[in-house]
Amino acid sequence: QVQLQESGPGLAKPSETLSLTCTVSGDSVSGYYWGWIRQPAGKGLEWIGRIYSSGNTNYNPSLKSRVTMSVDTSKNQFSLSLSSVTAADTAMYYCARGPGIRAIIDFWGQGTLVTVSS
Amino acid sequence: QSALTQPPSASGSPGQSVTISCTGSTSDVGGYNYVSWYQQHPGKAPKLMIYEVSKRPSGVPDRFSASKSGNTASLTVSGLQAEDEADYYCSSYAGSYNVLFGGGTKLTVL
Numbered sequence: 239q240v241q242l243q244e245s246g247p248g249l250a251k252p253s254e255t256l257s258l259t260c261t262v263s264g265d266s267v268s269g270y271y272w273g274w275i276r277q278p279a280g281k282g283l284e285w286i287g288r289i290y291s292s293g294n295t296n297y298n299p300s301l302k303s304r305v306t307m308s309v310d311t312s313k314n315q316f317s318l319s320l321s322s323v324t325a326a327d328t329a330m331y332y333c334a335r336g337p338g339i340r341a342i343i344d345f346w347g348q349g350t351l352v353t354v355s356s
Numbered sequence: 357q358s359a360l361t362q363p364p365s366a367s368g369s370p371g372q373s374v375t376i377s378c379t380g381s382t383s384d385v386g387g388y389n390y391v392s393w394y395q396q397h398p399g400k401a402p403k404l405m406i407y408e409v410s411k412r413p414s415g416v417p418d419r420f421s422a423s424k425s426g427n428t429a430s431l432t433v434s435g436l437q438a439e440d441e442a443d444y445y446c447s448s449y450a451g452s453y454n455v456l457f458g459g460g461t462k463l464t465v466l
Contacts, residue, residue, distance in 0.1 A: 275402075275457075282359065283394075283402065283445050283457040296453035332401055340408055341390040341449035346401040 240264045242333050242347035250327075250354050256320040260333030260347060267291050267309060271338040272316045274307070276329040277349075284329075288337055289316055323354045360385065360446055360458035367464040368436045376461045378429040378446030384456050386427035390449035393422055393431045396460075397442045405444075406431060433463070441465040 246258035260272065273288035287297035289307040297305045301320070309316040320327060330351050336343035361379040368374035378385065378393075385391055391409045394402035404413055406422040409429065419440075422431045429448070433440050446458040 282460040283447075285447075285455040285457060288453075299452075299454065337447075337449075337455050341388075341447065341455050342392055342404065342407045343394070343402075343447070344404050344407075344413065346403070348401055 240335055240345040242335070242345060244331060244333050244347045244350035246350060246352070248351055248353060250323050250352060251356055252324055252354055253322055256318075256323050256327065256352055256354070258318045258331055258333070258350065258352070260316050260318075262314045262316075262335075267311055267314050267316060271336055272309065273334050273336055273343065274318045275332045275334060275343070275346075276327075277332070278326075278329040285337070286318065286320075286331075325354050328352065328354045358456075360448060360456050362444075362446060362458040362461045364459070365462045365464065367466055368433075369466045370436050370438065372436050373432060373434045374436060374463065375430050375432045376444055376446075376463065378431070378448075378458045380427050380429075380448055380450075380456065382427060384427075384448040384450040385424065385429050385446075387451065388449045389424070391422070391424055391429040392447045393420075393429075394445045394447065395440075395442045396445065402445060436465050438465050 250256045268291045274286040304321045306319040330349040332349045333347040335345040393406035396402040450456045
């Protein structure tokens with residue numbers, strides 16, 4: 239069973255960069271797409287982007303200018319950086335396996351709450 | 357790109373059936389057979405319930421079924437049970453390696 243665990247600061251200051259890491263266990267990151275999805279409190283899901291184990295990335299067009307994703311196959315981890323954050327970026331951030339070619343997200347982390355505040 | 361459109365709420369009594377719609381466009385729902393549905397209980401991560409329009413992952417009860425017609429996908433929960441009370445989200449491939457989610461539907465079991 240694939241398990242994912244998000245880690246990183248729960249607080250970010252406005253205009254700074256939010257950085258999160260997802261550690262995968264139960265399977266290798268190799269050969270799969272891995273993604274980030276966020277959910278503001280009481281609101282819906284928003285796809286942030288995905289990265290293939292080779293390092294190829296695709297980002298949500300609305301966030302593309304601020305998002306960078308990376309993968310470390312030796313550590314079985316992948317990461318998210320979101321720059322120039324504002325209060326609107328306050329949300330629960332989930333890492334997940336997928337979406338792949340068929341846009342399926344089949345395993346999710348438990349999520350980590352990131353608050354943007356000075 | 358706008359989120360897919362879902363009704364904010366739906367409800368039904370135990371044992372009944374309820375259908376939740378997810379409306380997009382020819383650029384997403386109508387253009388690809390890559391619609392998924394996710395169930396999210398309060399404080400929990402979403403769970404994949406349906407993929408590729410109508411396929412169920414292993415372990416998902418067959419009370420959950422789904423289909424698509426044109427630009428609208430639908431999720432039907434039959435034989436409603438108390439544990440089905442949750443938020444449900446649709447998602448669709450939207451071309452150019454983009455994925456859209458619906459706004460979510462809160463399903464209440466009366």
